[in-house]
Amino acid sequence: MIRNFLLSICSLLLFVGSTIAQQRTCGANEVLARQLLEDPDMQQRMKDIERHTEDFIQSGGAHDRVQVTIPVVVHVVYYNSTQNISDAQILSQIDVLNADFRRLNADAANTPSVWQSIAADCEINFCMAAQDPSGNATTGIERRQTTVNGFSTNDNVKFYSSGGLNAWDRNKYLNLWVCNLSGGLLGYAQFPGGGASTDGVVCDYAYFGTVGVATPPFHLGRTATHEVGHWLNCYHIWGDDGTSCNGSDGVSDTPNQADENYGCPSFPTISCSNGPNGDMFMNYMDYTDDACMNVFTNGQKSRMQSLFNAGGARAALLTSNGCDQPGGGGSCGTPGSLSATNITQTSATLGWGAVSGATSYNLQYKLSVAGSWTTVSVGGTSYNLSGLTAGSTYNYQVQAVCGATTGSYSSASSFTTQSGGGGSCSDAYEPNNSRNAAKVIPTDVAFQAQIATASDNDWYRFSNTSSKRRIKIDMTTLPDDYDVRLYRNNSYLAVSQNAGTLDEQIIYNTNTVSSSYYAYVYGYNGANSNTQCYTLKVSLSSTNWRLDGSTEGEVEEVDVPLVFENAGFGMYPNPATGEVTVEIPVEADSDVTLTVMDPSGKAAIQLHSAINKGNNRLNFDVSDLPNGVYFVQLRNGSLAHTRKLVVNK
Ligand SMILES: [Zn+2]
Incomplete structure (x- = not known):
């Protein structure tokens, strides 16, 4: 259920759960409320992450997801031997995470049939860390006896100085703390957007894993599944709005739901007029008992996966070597965050993210139409290419070298040099070859750009406004047979595809205000020119555009009956x-x-x-x-x- 979602981040300050014995209680919102008060910039960071998530979902992100494997460190902070849980209990928890986030849980069949089709394999895996932040071998478990018998949501367990254990680098590990939590709290998590030193999940020792001292009805590892769900930016399914029907979990495929559910309800359980199927009380982000939880939805998966998309808040984990054995083979990660900047007719600066343990990098590049790569060895994380051909697209990829070990090449990226020649014009909006890479353009301003190769196409994003909703797109000075389409999010709205170099025009007299309109320019049958530009202009009007490009006057619209x-x-x-x-x-x-x-x-x-x-x-x-x-x-x-x-x- 998705409604007023950004508002609900603020309203979290008002609705903090109370503690009732033998009912699930999660401290994630209490911690979020405290952190939002303590850190004035956190709300903006969360809004930025939310915007990134929305963009990912609107651009069809569910199809662009990646397989993720997250290295885990478990910090056991114990006061007595009971709290010092066994390795077996810890590993049983990792098994549950690997089942629940891959839809491999044995109780998946218990999800009501009406929701089986939206039940998600989130494609997120977990491994115990094999090397610590210093590169030394580890089991992924560290233990400390403490004088503190009972921690709270104040994060003392996350600092050695206050009786806990310090977090490991959150860009390489998921930090799980296991300790005695006071007040009947089962666990709590920190959402993306919080500080690095407190990033991770805390669980009570009695509600972690499935063996040892794991205690019913929270003995099946679902407390950590729920909390890691928060850590991956999922909210409580009822929207954290008290008992009203106005809050949202930021997910479109979960029902609107009044309040949390406890115990093990019967299907269906109706609230907020959400019949006939009612609450999705078996969702991991509700408050039901471990034995009655069994599903994340596709919508929740999209929120999680957006964190690992380029620019996502947890994307750094993709290149973590935390689960690689130190020193041995396969301990060299893959560079990410490839970039091409300072692009001229003959040169470009290529950059990439550092890989832990890398002693150098191998950079390969080639003309996109060429068959073989040129390889250079680079000491740092950037390289200036020169002697390039104007108006040409190049591919490049990077591999880390960690002493005697060589990692895998990254996926190839591309850039296009500026065009040379007489009719030179800059192509400032490249690279913009996909909706994800669309560049934001101003409206009511003409600009020039190129379809420089047969595979080049250009995506632009723009907004209309409540006072100027009607859209007109003009494409002129075409060097070849180019066409233009209009989209809103994923919806294909209109096309102009005149033959040859005739001008193209789309008129879209809409009432819908959106910041996600896209103009998509492409060459028909590979038409292109790396010397001449086309001209594109998106115009807005408060009144309807006419086919001749003028607008209607401020008169009441009269429909002329259409005679077919x-x-x-x-x-x-x-x-x-x-x-x-x-x-x-x-x-x-x-x-x-x-x-x-x-x-x-x-x-x-x-x-x-x-x-x-x-x-x-x-x-x-x-x-x-x-x-x-x-x-x-x-x-x-x-x-x-x-x-x-x-x-x-
Ligand atoms: Zn929670």
Whole structure:
């Protein structure tokens, strides 16, 4: 359930759970509330992380996820021998994490059938650290006897000076502390955005793992699953709003839910009018007993995975060597965060993130069209390439050398040098070859850019505003057959694909305000030029754009009834897998709204277009829609025609 989510981060300050024996109590929100008060910058950091998460999800991030393996260190801080839990109890907890975050839990079948389809393999694995931050061998477990019999959420357990054990580098390890927690608290976590020295998860010794002194009903390791869920930026499923129905967990596929559930409820348990299926009380982020929890959803997985996307708050863990044996083979990580800067016609500066233990790096680069790499050995984490060819795309990748051991090459990245020649123009928005890499552009300003190679394409992101919602895109001075599309998030809204070097124009008279509109420019059949630029301008208006580029005056809009020849329109292909063409013959210039509706009547795609007397074509794309039967409606004023469309990919 997703609603008012950023507001709920603030409202956490108001709703902090109380302690009731034999019921699950988690201190994560209490700690977050304290940290937000103590650290004035933390709220902004969390909002930045939230924005990154939203971008990841909106750009179809669920498809871009990576397999993650997180090195774990367990700090056992004990007052007496009972609290000094066995290695076996610790390892049983790691087994539970590896089952729950990979959907390999034996009780997965207990998830109600209505939610089986959104149950997620989060693709996150955990390994016990094999080397400590100094590169020495370790079991991943360190122990200390303390004089403190009972820690609280004040984080004293995380510092040697206050009776605990210090955190290891959070960019390389997940820190798990096991100790005696006072007040019936089972555990607590720190969300992404908190400080480095306190980053991690704390669990009570009696509610950790599945053997030894693990105590029912919290003896199946789900306290750590829940807390690591917080550490990976998942919130309580009921939205931490007291008992109201207004809070959100920032996830779209979990039900709106009033309050936490305790014990082992029966399905369905209804609140907030969320019938017939009710609360997802078996979600790891609820408060039910260990035996009754069994699922993370795809939406929760997306929040977790966004942390490991480029720029994500926990992406540094991807290159951790924490689980590699020190000194032996395979102990050399893979460089990440590749970058190309200072790009000119003939030179560029390449950079990458440092790998722990690296003594040097091997950098390989080549023209993207070339077959073989040029390799150079580099001492640091950047290198200046010179003697490059203007207007050309280069690929590069980096490998770490750790003494006698060599790591794996990173995935290849690319950059394109500035074009040379007479009609030179800079291509300042590169690299922008994917929606993820889209560059933010201003509106009502024309600029120039290039489709420099056959594989180049350009993504731009822009916003409309509540006072100027109507969008017009003009693409002029085309050196070749370029086309342009308009998207909002993943929704393909409109295309202009005139032949040859004719100007392109999209008019999209929308009411929807969004900061995630995208213009996508590409060369038809590989058309490109590395010497000449095209010109793109996105214009906004408070009133409807007309096909001639002017805007309507401030007069009330009057719909001219659209008269269809043959009382209908053509549409092909049907069934469809991707792009669909609609042919509309009309007797007079007019405006139409085309809506693709799912069987429930919800608009899946909508586009608005001015059309001319005669035969018109509109295109839309269904490749983002699930298979099924849809209805395509063309509407002008009160007149509407509807046809059935089958999407079958
Ligand atoms: Zn919690």
